[in-house]
Amino acid sequence: xxxxxxxxxxxxxxxxxxxxxxxxxxxxxxxxxxxxxxxxxxxxxxxxxxxxxxxxxxxxxxxxxxxxxxxxxxxxxxxxxxxxxxxxxxxxxxxxxxxxxxxxxxxxxxxxxxxxxxxxxxxxxxxxxxxxxxxxxxxxxxxxxxxxxxxxxxxxxxxxxxxxxxxxxxxxxxxxxxxxxxxxxxxxxxxxxxxxxxxxxxxxxxxxxxxxxxxxxxxxxxxxxxxxxxxxxxxxxxxxxxxx
Numbered sequence: 678x679x680x681x682x683x684x685x686x687x688x689x690x691x692x693x694x695x696x697x698x699x700x701x702x703x704x705x706x707x708x709x710x711x712x713x714x715x716x717x718x719x720x721x722x723x724x725x726x727x728x729x730x731x732x733x734x735x736x737x738x739x740x741x742x743x744x745x746x747x748x749x750x751x752x753x754x755x756x757x758x759x760x761x762x763x764x765x766x767x768x769x770x771x772x773x774x775x776x777x778x779x780x781x782x783x784x785x786x787x788x789x790x791x792x793x794x795x796x797x798x799x800x801x802x803x804x805x806x807x808x809x810x811x812x813x814x815x816x817x818x819x820x821x822x823x824x825x826x827x828x829x830x831x832x833x834x835x836x837x838x839x840x841x842x843x844x845x846x847x848x849x850x851x852x853x854x855x856x857x858x859x860x861x862x863x864x865x866x867x868x869x870x871x872x873x874x875x876x877x878x879x880x881x882x883x884x885x886x887x888x889x890x891x892x893x894x895x896x897x898x899x900x901x902x903x904x905x906x907x908x909x910x911x912x913x914x915x916x917x918x919x920x921x
Contacts, residue, residue: 678888681847688877691745692869698750699872702737705752707867709733723774731770732759734871738821741875745883758821765820765827772813772831780806811849812838818882837885848881 679687692699710730713722739758744750759766780803787799815834819825825833838845852874859865859873 679884681844681851684848684877684880684884685851688873688880691876691880692873695744695750695872695876698740698744698752699876700868701752702740702750702755702872702875703869704867705755706730706733706737706871711867723777727767727770727774731773732763732766734875735759735762735766735769735817735821737871737875738817738879741872742818742821742879745876745879762817762820765830766817768827769813769817773810776806776809811845814838814845814849814852814878815882815885818878822879822882822886841885841888844885852877 710726713726713730717725733755736755736757736759739762740750740752740754743754748754783799783802787795787802812835813831815837816827816830819830819833820827823830855873855877856870859870
């Protein structure tokens with residue numbers, strides 16, 4: 678298993694090599710997001726983001742996964758992935774929306790009350806939501822790479838988090854930092870963000886899957902991966918070269 682700093686460096690190199698499709702994926706997804714942010718009430722914006730933007734981001738994950746396997750980064754793959762994994766994306770988006778609702782309502786209710794007790798409750802719920810979000814970093818990449826159901830992916834992502842807590846928390850911090858930095862620039866977010874995150878999440882998850890496969894091989898038990906192309910990657914295909 679490679680260290681997180683190696684994955685960050687390799688992801689950056691991969692983004693540089695594939696800058697045209699990365700920019701294309703990011704621009705198209707940002708054009709869908711733009712009306713939600715600037716022209717719609719927040720409730721409607723969140724609703725449409727769950728219905729449209731999250732599936733589109735999953736499509737980017739699919740397209741970048743195929744790209745890491747040695748394929749070409751085509752816009753058509755993004756649309757195919759968005760449709761193919763629409764149900765899983767919808768469930769994942771709803772889960773994120775519920776987490777956000779819990780967080781906002783906690784601070785709205787408890788933050789408006791005086792006293793240390795209420796503040797502690799709000800902080801605890803914030804910590805709970807943060808850990809829940811961190812534990813689901815690998816959910817959509819697992820759906821895309823291993824073709825598993827969304828609830829199976831949610832459970833497995835949680836297990837990967839428990840088995841690799843520092844790696845996962847570090848990865849989440851990197852994602853948050855990248856989001857903030859590119860979000861401030863706005864132009865960088867529109868032209869790079871989704872494509873960069875797609876490559877980074879796929880490489881993060883593939884790195885842990887390789888670790889699992891190595892552990893299973895040592896114990897004499899191999900789990901089916903569910904994707905022939907990804908099996909080639911585990912055996913040292915084009916995507917494995919990208920990870921090196």
